[in-house]
Amino acid sequence: LPASPPGNVLPVRAIAGTCRPVAQPSPALRCLRNHGRRRAASSSDGTEQSPGPQEQPQDFFSMAFTFFSSGVAFLSGLVASLLQGSAPERDRPARIVQQLGAPPVDAQSDAPVYSLGPFPKCTDASNLRLPGRRVTILTTAALPWRTGPAVNALLRALYLAKRGSSVVLRIPWIEPEAQRQLFQDGSDIFESKEEQEKYVRTWCVEKAGIDSAELPLEIRWYEATYVAAVRSIFPTGDVSSDLGEGENDVLIM
Secondary structure, three states, X not given: OOOOOOOOOOOXXXXXXXXXXXXXXXXXXXHHHHHHHHHHHHHHHOOOOOXXXXXHHHHHHHHHHHHHHHHHHHHHHHHHHHHHHOOOHHHOOOOEEOOOOOOOEEOOOOOEOOOOOOOOOOOOOOOOOOOOOEEEEEOOOOOOOOOHHHXXXXXXXXXXXXXXXXXXXEEEEOOHHHHHHHOOOOOOOOOOHHHHHHHXXXXXXXXXXXXXXXXXXXXXXXXXXXXXXXXEEEEOOOHHHHOXXXXXXXXXX
């Protein structure tokens, strides 16, 4: 490469085997650099040189340019913040509200989320609000084992029965020997299904405040066993084989 570029040719810098022109500084930047060099030279000599008649316009131009650039940057940021703050509500995530028999709508604009038409009406087979529906709830645990499958299924049965539906709660029965593996402290061991059912209905009165005897709620048992290796209860047969008449209407598992 030549030591200095001839004429008005831009200097060239070799980088990784390629050549690219070096950008020339703007007049304002050259003025600021020259001013800094003069201040550094005067500080090293111990004397402060007063600007000449030609240097004062350049210093004034650099200060004016700097002030103008700062003002433009401030105004640009202010306009951007105002535009962002005044964004329309529709640009924000839609708050979907779903109503029965109608498509989901945006609560802010009352516009449908999609225009595929209204939701199909609920059929009689899937409408659990119709009177006379018979609901069977099948779960894998029973009180006094206070787990989710035991407590949640019982509370769901109480709610549906209190609403007027005929409910059958199917819960597992394990023999007293298996109960002793589950409750190793020896408490809450039941010798019969009737004894455990009495415990369950007493819990409904004392803990849930609902007398299950006054509701259309029937408790039925299915044979099961306790597997200590996984601490879970499994049925010993096909639970669906002994569903009574009408219990195949609505099944909740």
